[in-house]
Amino acid sequence: MSTLIERTASAYTYPLLIKNLFNAPVVDNPEQEIVYRELRRHDYRAFRRRVCQLAGALQRLGIKAGDTVAVMDYDSHRYLECFFAVPMLGAVLHTVNVRLSPEQILYTIDHAEDDLLLIHADFLPILEAIKGRIDTVKNYILLQDEDSAPASTVAFAGEYEALLEESPTTFDFPEFDENTRATTFYTTGTTGMPKGVYFSHRQLVLHTLGVLAALGTPTSQGRFHQGDVYMPITPMFHVHAWGFPYLATALGIKQVYPGRYAPDTLLELIKDEGVTLSHCVPTILHMLLSHPKIDTIDLSGWKVLIGGAALPQAMCRAALDRGIDIFAGYGMSETCPVLTVAHIGEEDLSADDEVEIRCKTGRPIPLVDLRVVDEELRDVPADGESVGEIVVRAPWLTQGYLKDHRNSETLWRGGYLHTGDVAGMDRKRYVKITDRIKDVIKVGGEWLSSLEVEDILGQHPAVAEVAVIGIVDDKWGERPLALVVPKGDAVPDEKSLVGLVREFIDKGMMSKQALLLKVRLVEEIDKTSVGKINKRVLREKYGQ
The missing domain is CATH 3.40.50.12780 (ANL, N-terminal domain)
Structure with missing residues (x-):
């Protein structure tokens, strides 16, 4: 029946x-x-x-x-x-x-x-x-x-x-039919021409409701509500500005659009318009926190969702010191994009533990079926140590690449969307990305996370920005190379940076392969068009 x-x-x-x-x-x-x-x-x-x-x-x-x-x-x-x-x-x-x-x-x-x-x-x-x-x-x-x-x-x-x-x-x-295509945009791929992704009305509405449920229900930290003032610092061409203009409009709240991203303009708008919620990649926040005007503006009460790249712990601490409610989220062009948000779910955490949670990839939001799996699509243990690839199902994932059947099938092999991100999950379902599959460094047969090394080096007082890639090594196959932008007139030396890494190795928080680190000072680090570190270009320039 x-x-x-x-x-x-x-x-x-x-x-x-x-x-x-x-x-x-x-x-x-x-x-x-x-x-x-x-x-x-x-x-x-x-x-x-x-x-x-x-x-x-x-x-x-x-x-x-x-x-x-x-x-x-x-x-x-x-x-x-x-x-x-x-x-x-x-x-x-x-x-x-x-x-x-x-x-x-x-x-x-x-x-x-x-x-x-x-x-x-x-x-x-x-x-x-x-x-x-x-x-x-x-x-x-x-x-x-x-x-x-x-x-x-x-x-x-x-x-x-x-x-x-x-x-x-x-x-x-x-x-008309809710499955009608509403939007198209193109990913900034690391090889070949950009690939088109697309989303239906149904997907955008469900994404809006899912993210509203995730951000509107915390007691306080990272909460998005009708009293907020919203300003994007993620381009509106990039994944619908992470979908937040639809959220803000559905809430009927004040919205502030900054035009071209100039640090002076962004800081003035935050101050003059009372902006309380924004989202951006780490490089944009780094630009704002380094601006000469930053000490003249009260940023307490400003909530900032960081995505597009890992949130460094040093940046998190610097933002918290200014009263900014900073926390990480995760998604991709192919996922509309929000999949996870890093809200603090516990009371009485130490300052270090709170920073660690805020910098994690976060927990899946409602309607997201997120798994961390091995090459056979078997779940790896949720023990905070085992790692695998993030695969996902949700109502708002692109159903393929526009006019590209072969790459669409690769993206969706096994019935799950494959993110290409390596991560672990702990028993409380917090996910932490350790690298992109293509960015993991293989040292003497052992995997080394470039993101974890970057996070450690970013805590050095003389480091403004850092990217770690693998370079060819006759003995080890690969070894890590840190490309470091000095902070002001400070000049970090290789010995002090390796010494900092050794401290984490001695605490059991980093594998010994990181001691093979080489350091190169650079004036700037190449970025993609949306402000992410472009490791493909860095490997081409420095990988040999």
């Missing part, structure tokens, strides 16, 4: 569409503000009107369900409007990574088959260089912060604000 529920013919099934996040009652908080730098502020009433006007403008330009609309902009109120208006039309939003090379940007525009491109005036030189080879885009819309239009050979269909002014302030957004 079937146990499927019986549906009344006139019953409404309520599809999980982005428009139903947008239409949530709390979004009708009409007085709450959305701020763009020092240039613009308006309330949610105006936000609703502008989303409708943008939809009307796009429709007038021929955009229909199934088309793809690309955006090249800084973090702005305009980008937030695109997050809603484009997918609510039934079209696909392609958030273009403006930090890719022009050739990679060209590839992603053509591969995604973009029909229309909204582009900020600052990125016109990129478009001028490639527009003759773009095959699919039919119209361009200019985004600008200045009153006068820049000189350009691009034939624009119009300027953003002018197009909105010409559109009605209401729009009847259609209903």
